[in-house]
Amino acid sequence: MRRIVPFLLVIALSVLASTEARGGENVWYSAMVPGWGQVRAGHYGRGGLFMSGELVALTTLVIADIQYDRAVEQYDRAKASYLNAAYIGDAVYEYALMHERWNSAEDLNGLRQTALYAAIGIWAVSVVDMIIFDSKAEPPLSISARRDGFIVTGSLSF
């Protein structure tokens, strides 16, 4: 898991280098919210895809994380009951329950790691996509953040 952190730093540094070299502000929007930069650049389909993908991945991550914590709590409880059992029937029951909860925690841990990798992957692809394909052309519709809200700008090209 910690191998991801250097990877993220590399992406961040490339974002820094890219924006300093090219001045592409959209890259920063994509770094904040995957797909936002694409939307500002007028690539609505791609932007929407990144945004919805990131949303699904993060929602899955949060739900899996909550369920994982619950499964670990139940596992710890079953383990404590198993280790303190004074009757063989209770020990057998708690042993089976402990294994069941552990398997459940293992599955949920796998799910949340997958969701985390997916979220990071989508974020990184969105940023890299913006670094490589950020066009200077005026988008037909753009959304910008202001201190007091958002501004939506539309333009027509002939």
Add this chain to the structure above:
Amino acid sequence: MRPFAWYALGAIAALCISCGADHQDLPTGFAYDPPPTPTNLVVTGGEELSTIAWSYPASDRGSIRAFRVYEYFASYDMIQLIGTTTDTVFVDSLLIGNLGYCYKVSAIDTSDFEGWRTESVCAFVRSAR
């Protein structure tokens, strides 16, 4: 703009670090070695009392501390501990007559760990009058 992006990056990095697994120490193998279950449980109903007797291998007697005798309530699938003995006979007295009584017995080892209980055995208890 840039601090916000760093904030987003920091949030993802924090997620990475917080996603460490907390369930690594699963005990391997079943740790308990229960004492053998008593056999040949016999319940004899008397006048307002029951005599409960069972067998236990002599070779295992040294590893157990006592036997537990339970009354079993079949209607509710519940048990109640009625006594502990080191002998292989137990008398349950002061019972109400004209009723059936069921019992289970188990052995407990020197570390107070209880082995499997026997299947229930029942007997009819007569009234004294």
